[in-house]
Amino acid sequence: MNRPGNGLLLPRSMGIGRRDFLKGTAAAGVAAALATPAIAQNAKIKIPLVSWMWSEPGRGDAWKAMLAKFHAEQSDVFVEEAGAPFNEFNNNMLIQSQSGKINGAMFHTTPDLVVRLLRGGHLEPLQDIVDNLGLTNTLSAAHDHLRIDGKVHGLDIVTVKFGLLYNSALFEKAGVNPPSSMDEWVETSTALTKAPDQFGIYSPHLLSEPGDFWFILQQWAAMFDGKWAEGRTPLVNTQPVIEGMKLFKTMYDKAMPKGTDIATANQMYGNGRIAQQLIVSAAANVWSSSGPDVYKSLRSAPVPGPNAKAITRIHPICVNVNASDDEKAAAKAFISWLYKPANYQELMERCLDVVPPYPEAVRKEYLDTLFWADGYLKGESTTPVEIMGDYIFFNQEFGNVVMDKLSEVLVANRPVEDAMADAQSELERASERLFEGFKL
């Protein structure tokens, strides 16, 4: 997920005094020193929850609060924080999976990681939790691809959906409205650009940030109802994908701060120097904690275009099949607790999430308070599995080829058609190697 980094260009509103910082750190340190060992010592079993979320502004705090609540309500299980930042998380997990065993009893996953782990036989079935909580018939259809023999092997902890998250104050100042067509979107974004002080839009575009570049680039083709692959056939030279890449190039030329990295762009967004981002709903939570000024002005619109589809990504929590029986039981006890409606509602509200895994997991009154969520709740959805075909198992590999060729379009003005034709040939050659010895 694209999220603000802790760069040096902090917006003024985000600054905290040295005294506040020291007070906060001291209080947190004392509390952690006093509370954690006591709880951990009393617990019968300690299990790690491997995730990338711990260092994520907003969401990390929400998960820490939920763990604290869990530890306060019972003393049998102590859940520890573990993991790596998002850009390295999938890689670490995949390398571990290839070595035969993943560390940790319980982990968060992404849509492409979970299918690889499922296929590798690393995941424990969680159907018993679903049945015991009476969710058998109400669990969202997004879980269907996590089933083997009807048993679900992962449970959603956040579903994110793409939309246009914009700064309404900048839109009002420029006298423009959220776009409803592609042409209007280009016009609006151009009108909002007053380089170098203000830019209409930002989307990651540097090869040095491949995780986020590819994560968001996939959506640009989905806006034209494009698919990147079907089965084992790459479709990067098809018309919808080419249209999506042409739109990216147009926006890059007319409305983006070229050559800007994500951390800097997010600081610019926080400072009101970027008007909009094509980004997932989870980003709003980041701004609620790290950019309160811009958060007040945030609004969302569905992704523009007549056939536009928004990629919706499910991020499940899973239990490691190789953990000991005690660890598995402890992990399932935590997930069962988390999935109770009252607890899940609290998690969603702390994370400012909008898509529940089952209807009772979200309160309508809460959704009504989300002034920025309107666009995310509308519009058609698609999933990474639908747009990536069997390449969902090689998502980043596929993305690397596309990004490399698109970069030629961006910085060397190569025609999109030529670049995507090259990408298609390269992917066709790579598919022979990637799918050799591969069985679904």
Next chain:
Amino acid sequence: MTFKVHRSQGFPLDAGNIERMAQATIAEQVERVPRRGRDRQSSLAYTLVFMIVAYLGVFILFPIVQQVLTSFSNNVVGINEVTWVGLRNYERLLDDPKFWVAVRVTFTYMAFVMTGSVIIGLGAALLLNRQFRGRNMARSVIAVPWAFPEISAVLVFIWMCNPTFGVLNMLALMFPGVETNPNWLTDPNMAMPLVIVISIWKAFPFAFLVILASLQAIPRDLYEAAEVDGASKLQMLRYITIPEITPTLLLMSVLMAIFSFKQFTLIWLTTGGGPYGGITETMVLRIYQTAFRFFDLAYGATLGVAAFIIVLGLTLLFVYAQHRQDRARKR
């Protein structure tokens, strides 16, 4: 004390005799150590040697062997069964245009960074070897880039090179003919030179410090004799300074070549191997991309073996050059 004993016996005190006397004394002392003590000493020596060998075996040799074995397999993350494929990965290596691009980029990068950092390091060392006010301060300041963490340095350069608000834009716009902000790190013609400049800026202080130490070790009397003979500054540099520090320059060249060959962080963070088509993708980046982005562990290992052979070649070249130089000096 030993000298006195032998002097009384009337032996001439030359270097050979001193060495023989020392050996005899050590032998006498060894004879005097009780057998149990000697056993304890030798078991300690064996334990220490074993620890070193075990460390080298587990952390150096085993991974190398494992890597070589992986290069003969089809180990790709996601496949169901790992099998031996013989030399297939090496055949693929020879036919892989991206590998040859990476080799070319690596040697280009290595040549410029090695030459640039040694020449600038030498120039700075010659300059700061002279007496002037504030010399110590200047020496400390010049070493700062080397001590600066790589990630922080790269972030600063990325901001300086930002095409929208980077400070370098102001400088570029002063040049005639430049009317728009350059794209800097995303410009295919500028990315590599910029990466090289950043790398030299980061690496040259190390060369400077080592060369400076070497310059200070040159005996003063050589210069005094040359001065008496009427040699000019340039002649002193040509016939005294350079020959005296040549072993150091050679060592620095090889070290810089190896450092730049292994450089990952700086290139990865500035361009990620881009802006496209592997323009700044060195072999180390290619290995990382192949193994940990494409998850093709077997081919990544094959590239690693190729890189290992290249580094080994460079090291052997250094050993040979040093050996030749030692022989020339003896003559």
